[in-house]
Amino acid sequence: MTMDALLPVFVALPLIVSAITALNPVKPLNDALALLIPAINLAGGVWLYAYTASHGTIGHVIGLYQGGVGISFAGDQFSAVMLVTTMLIALTANWFAIAAGETEARYYTPLTLVLVTGVSGAVLTADLFNFFVMIEVMLLPSYGLIAMTGSRFRLVAARMFVLVNLAASTLLVMGVGYIYAVTGAVNLAALKGAAAGNGPVTVAAGIVVIAIAAKAGVFPVHTWLPRSYPSTSAAVMGLFSGLHTKVAVYMLFRLWVMLFDMDPRWNTLIVVVMVISMLIGGFAGLAEATIRRVLAYQMVNGMPFILVMLAFTSDDPRRALAAGLIYTLHHMVTVGALVLNTGAIEETYGTGTLSKLSGLARRDPLTSAVFATGALSIVGFPPFSGVFGKVAVVFAAATPGDWRSWVVIAAIIVASFGALLSMMRVWKEVFWGRPMQHYPAALNVRARLLAPSAMLMLISVGMFLASGPLWGASTAAVDALLDTDSYTSAVLGDDPIGVPDIDNLQGGRS
Template sequence: MAVDAILPVFVALPLIVSAVTALSPWKWLNDALAVIIPAINLLMGVWLYGYTRDNGTISHVIGLYQGGVGISFVADAFSAVMIVTTMIVALMSNWFAIVVGETQSRYYAPLSLVLVTGVSGALLTADLFNFFVMIEVMLLPSYGLIAMTGTRHRLLSARMFVLVNLAASTMLVLGVGYLYAVTGAVNLAALQGVAAGGGPATVAAGIVVIAIAAKAGVFPVYTWLPRTYPSTSAAVMGLFSGLHTKVAVYMLFRIWVVLFDMDPRWNTLLIVVMVISMIIGGYAGLAESTMRRVLAYQMVNGMPFILIMLAFTQDDARYALAAGLLYTLHHMITIAALVLNSGAIEETYGTGTMAKLSGIARRDPWTSAVFVAGAFSIVGFPPFSGLFGKVTVVMAAATAGDWRSWVAITAIIVASFGALLSMMRMWQRVFWGRPMQNYPEALNVRVGFMLPSAVLMVMSLCMFIFGGEMWEITTTAVDDLLNVDAYTSAVLGDDPVGVPTPGDTFGGEN
């Protein structure tokens, strides 16, 4: 069997097992499969990274059709790293869901596994239309996960989530259709450089980018995220924090390199939008009253730290993209840890409202220590992954040596100060002060509740300790991302069909 035949397994395995869990009457089996399947995908992702690092990009066309005709899956070190990290978050979130009793609903396991199916497919697909399909595969179980408890508040949140994502998905499929109309292709490899010139191809690609950015929660379409994510359970919010927005980041990086050829004409627009998004995310959380709404704004705050790196690819593309990827990995691990930590507190004390909590540092020192570690990491303090994440982003921004550097670095510092204030406010209200008198002294966060977030923060610590190795991993991944010729050759083969010529793009470049 050819090595590339493993790629469809990333999608088929969780999809098939989701059907098994939907029919299975045994909770113990469903719980086991909810963690085993992400763990298997995680291990396959680790193997895939090692293989692509040593052997280059691999591709598999379903049904063994000719390149450019069939449904293609493609993997390089960049997609492998993203698969590994998303599966870590999925594994920890499902573990947390099991220990807090979230899986009492028999449909949690199948819905979460369908979500894993969509994530794996989105990270491996080689064309934009199938990316849209995989996004929809992610969204359908997400609607169910949000509304699973049936409470009025969650149903209202699900409605907002549905409306925003329906609009974004409609824009995405219209953009993909328009791109096909003007180029005759939707395969990423076949669309190499079509948006780098101008004309209809650039407009079509721009529509696709706007739709994906809306799903990422970037300004100006960001308010839906802090209104919907905190209304779900902590386990579901943990899943969403590391999967939905980061899949969008992955595709934005891929589109920027392959379709736009890192066109510097868009640098000013990128910087303006990302700076505004940074400031809003950094300070809006100061007005929130619950722990997870504060953390939702830290998700909004983190996205522009990643995407602003696209504006510095004309100076040192390898360094800028590697910095963005390193920050992505850090943010996925840290935000998931903070969300699950706050979820453990909510499950124990019955509320996440900061005004109703106080003195947890004295009652629960270990839970408080995990929060402090996460807060240090999200702000960028040692000894956690956030330090290297922010330092590399700042250094990448500094390479330009012009107004872009000054604006970006200033915004990073100001937004990081806002994140610090938000974390300090949460610490002062929830963890500091006199212990709560309206709860029994013996009531503490269970070790099982705390372990998933603690494991994630240990990973963040290891990312700091092995910072050199992490940088090597991210630069290797970015080297594959930038090697567009190898990507194109792997996907289309030696005799591709359906590849547009420069004349087909109506003003774009091929």
């Protein structure tokens, strides 16, 4: 068996084990599998990164059909980095769920493993229609998770989550269908450069991008995210923050390079949308009443920091995309840590409402320290991954003679100040102030609840200390993303069929 044949295993393994856990009534075994399967896929992602670094992009088609016809998977260093980080967040969130007792719910573990299945498939698929399928595989268990855990408002949040994602999924499959109608293909490698100047394909691909942007929580379709995510449990919100939105980032990066060929005519629109999204995410959290709602807007704030880099790929695509990837990794780790840390507070004190908590800095110094480090990282202070991420983004955006550069840098500064104010407000309300008298003095956050978020913050510090190797790994991943010829060759082979002649499509190139 060749190494490329292992790619479908990343999808098959969690799916098979999810069925086992659904039938198995033994909770300790299910808990062990909830940790083991993401850990195996994480280790597999590390292997994939190392293997593709030596051998280049690998591809596999189910049934060994031709790449333009069969169900295709592809793995390169870029997809490997995203696989490793998403699995890290899934592993940590499941760890917290076990510590908090959420896996007492009969189907919590199988639902999370189906979600892991969808994520693994989404970052390894080489086919737009199968990306839609994997998104649906992610969403179906998410509907159950958001409804079965969290606050008493979870059903209202679940309804919003379902409606928005059903609408976005409908738009996504329509866009994929239009692409197929125009080109006769949905394989990413077969569509190389198809949307770069070809009017009908650009419109169809634009529909796909809008649908994915809605799932990513980007302005102006962002309000559903801070309304639905905080109504779930902290473990589920941690899963969603690191998986749903970041899979959207992965595919937007892939589409921008593969389909749009980094067409500079869209740069101004990208900058305008992302700057507005930055400012909304930076300051909207000041009006929220719970810790996790404030953090939800930091998720909204982080997405444009990543996606605005697409507008700066004209001069130095390697630097811009690597900066976006670095910020993606930082955001996944830091927001995950903050959400799980908040979950530990909620599990202990029964609330995450700002007005009901006070004086935790004295009562729970370790918990407070983890939250403070996460807040400093999200704002961009050393010695945490946030400073490296924001410096990388600013330097990548600093393009001489381009007015958009100054607009973006100014927006980054202002939005970061808004994030600082939001974090300071949470710190003032929850961690400073008088000790709470209505809780027993001996009540503290337990170490097993604190450990998952503490581990993620240690990783954030490690990312800062190892910024040189991390930048090297990120640029290598971006080099693989930009090497569209190798991706095409790995997916389609030497004698592909079913590949459209892009230059002669209806509408031609403009």
